[in-house]
Amino acid sequence: MMFVVLVLIQVLIFNQVHFGxxxxxxxxxxxxxxxxxxxxxxxxxxxxxxxxxTIDWFSNSPGLHASATVxxxxxxxxxxxxxxxxxxxxxxxxGLQQTGWRWFLTYAAILVIIHHFFLFYIEVFSFENFFRxxxxxxxxxxxxVGIIVLxxxxxxxx
Amino acid sequence: MRNxxxxxxxxxxxxxxxxxxxxxxxxxxxxxxxxxxxxLNTSGRITGMIYESYSKVEDFFRLPAAxxxxxxxxxxxxxxLGVSSTTPTLPDSLLLRRTGGENQYRYIAAHVxxxxxxxxxxxxxxxxxxxxxxxxxxxxxxxxxxxxxxTHVSPSFSTGLSLLNxxxxxxxxxxxxxxxxSLVWDGTDYRRALLNEIPFxxxxxxxxxxxxxxxxxxxxxxxxxxxxxxxxKEGGDNFYNIRVRLSVDFKSLSWVEVxxxxxxxxxxxxxxLNSGNDKLD
Numbered sequence: 088m089m090f091v092v093l094v095l096i097q098v099l100i101f102n103q104v105h106f107g108x109x110x111x112x113x114x115x116x117x118x119x120x121x122x123x124x125x126x127x128x129x130x131x132x133x134x135x136x137x138x139x140x141t142i143d144w145f146s147n148s149p150g151l152h153a154s155a156t157v158x159x160x161x162x163x164x165x166x167x168x169x170x171x172x173x174x175x176x177x178x179x180x181x182g183l184q185q186t187g188w189r190w191f192l193t194y195a196a197i198l199v200i201i202h203h204f205f206l207f208y209i210e211v212f213s214f215e216n217f218f219r220x221x222x223x224x225x226x227x228x229x230x231x232v233g234i235i236v237l238x239x240x241x242x243x244x245x
Numbered sequence: 246m247r248n249x250x251x252x253x254x255x256x257x258x259x260x261x262x263x264x265x266x267x268x269x270x271x272x273x274x275x276x277x278x279x280x281x282x283x284x285l286n287t288s289g290r291i292t293g294m295i296y297e298s299y300s301k302v303e304d305f306f307r308l309p310a311a312x313x314x315x316x317x318x319x320x321x322x323x324x325x326l327g328v329s330s331t332t333p334t335l336p337d338s339l340l341l342r343r344t345g346g347e348n349q350y351r352y353i354a355a356h357v358x359x360x361x362x363x364x365x366x367x368x369x370x371x372x373x374x375x376x377x378x379x380x381x382x383x384x385x386x387x388x389x390x391x392x393x394x395x396t397h398v399s400p401s402f403s404t405g406l407s408l409l410n411x412x413x414x415x416x417x418x419x420x421x422x423x424x425x426x427s428l429v430w431d432g433t434d435y436r437r438a439l440l441n442e443i444p445f446x447x448x449x450x451x452x453x454x455x456x457x458x459x460x461x462x463x464x465x466x467x468x469x470x471x472x473x474x475x476x477x478k479e480g481g482d483n484f485y486n487i488r489v490r491l492s493v494d495f496k497s498l499s500w501v502e503v504x505x506x507x508x509x510x511x512x513x514x515x516x517x518l519n520s521g522n523d524k525l526d
Contacts, residue, residue: 095295111363128258136265143272145292146361147368147404150272157269161262209273210365211432219433 093118094141112231113152115142116202117238119160120195123179128164135160148210155206159198166197183239191239196232203228293358293402297372300358307499314500318388350465351505353378355385360407362435362495367407369393371501374401382463384504389493390469391415391457392501403503409435409495416461417470420454422447428455428470428489435495437474440487447485449476455489462509 097115119135139153146152170193183191207224253260304311355377359370373379375398385393385405394413395405406413411432417440418425426442440455453473459466471489479486506512 129261132258132261132265136269139269146364148364148366150269154266154269154273157262157265161258 090118090138090141094138094145097142111227112234113142113203113206113227114231114234114238116156116159116199116231117235119156119163120198120235121181122163124164124167124181125179128161131160131163132157151210152206154209155202158205159202162201163198166194170194170197183236192232192236195235196228199231199235200224200228203231293370293372293399296359296370297402300356300372304356304499307497310497311499314388349506349508351507352502353505354500354502355379355403357498357501358402360495360498362407362409365411365432367409367435367495369405369407369498369501371395371403371405371503372401373503374398374403376400378505379403379503380505382509383506384463385501386464386468386504387493387498387501390471390491391464392493392495392498394463395503407495408438408491408493415464415470416458417455418458419443419447419449419473420456420467425458425460426484426487436491438471438489438491440473440489441484443485443487444483445478445485449473449485449487451475462506462512464504465506 093115097113115138118138119131122131122134135156136153139156140150142152142156143149170190180186181191181194186194204224207220207227211220353373355371355373357369358372359368361367369385369392371379371385379395379398381395381398383395384391385395391408393405393407393410395403397404408415408428409430411430414427414429416425417428424443424447426440428438428440430438443449451473455470455472457464457466457468457470469492471491474488474490476485476487
């Protein structure tokens with residue numbers, strides 16, 4: 088359900104958002120962020136792939152988003168282990184309310200950055216204009232994280 | 246054998262990760278090699294329908310701008326005809342006969358239901374397809390000039406490369422002295438593109454108009470592309486670096502016309518004949 092909603096929000100609204108052809112937020116990754124932590128890793132990977140390929144289907148970019156989401160899905164559990172210092176930090180459902188804002192922000196930021204960097208560099212497919220792409224990734228990542236945090240206040244309140 | 250199974254079981258996450266990445270990259274590379282990969286799918290039925298219903302809502306808010314554009318275009322066309330808006334006139338039969346009884350180019354109006362400007366490869370999806378006479382390799386133009394070219398067609402939708410696509414270029418020329426080159430988009434700014442292959446001896450000025458050359462069968466000659474914004478000579482090269490300000494605003498693309506060249510097959514046949522002869526020599 089959330090899958091469908093996020094994909095639609097992404098392709099219909101956020102794919103149209105671009106400031107000066109520069110900033111594109113990809114908020115659909117929220118789906119991967121919010122998967123329960125107890126979910127087996129292979130399931131996370133498969134769902135990530137499914138999500139990526141669906142977005143690709145809508146944006147004429149076969150494999151591009153899929154490769155980035157799979158990478159993100161793969162790094163999810165190492166990142167969770169890395170930033171959860173105390174056992175008590177871990178709640179099964181990641182979220183601003185459930186796990187505390189500091190934990191969630193670090194978690195979201197690291198994974199979004201991984202995803203965006205990979206995505207933008209694969210899209211350009213060269214290190215030409217290296218700094219331009221770098222700036223694009225950083226700016227878009229910040230924007231995405233901002234929207235993800237906002238969405239936590241607006242929609243997923245229960 | 247048992248060790249192999251144990252290895253797979255222990256590393257199943259990593260192996261699955263590798264497998265999925267490899268699949269993704271196969272998609273990416275196939276697409277790179279050959280643009281007409283069957284994956285291109287915004288002209289597909291489901292995605293087409295979703296985009297269409299959404300764009301209907303979006304259009305409502307663009308009506309004032311669309312009206313203004315149409316009115317401007319009407320005015321321009323009337324000026325070309327040289328008639329006042331109140332007196333209806335019969336079409337000039339002489340004009341028709343000059344091109345051999347029928348026009349070489351036919352225009353099909355279509356509506357853009359999805360487009361992007363911020364990717365490296367941008368596409369345009371239209372709400373008309375096979376049933377409306379749209380075929381691959383037809384040009385897409387709008388009020389401001391060239392917008393793109395059709396690549397995929399389904400019964401009622403079609404997808405095309407936008408001019409803002411790093412894998413495509415247009416044969417262009419300078420309107421005032423007919424020197425031609427190719428216009429490419431470098432993937433940085435949706436308002437600007439580069440004009441290549443213009444040699445140093447050509448006279449240039451900022452503000453010169455750039456139009457289609459008519460050497461490709463996609464567009465008729467003389468459709469506006471943009472104006473020269475800046476140019477410079479770079480050492481070690483025989484050609485100018487020309488920055489072009491595009492005349493089409495790709496962000497507000499909404500109504501377009503698809504150009505059908507009724508003699509395309511004839512032209513293609515005869516050019517093929519030439520390239521065939523080259524191989525024989």
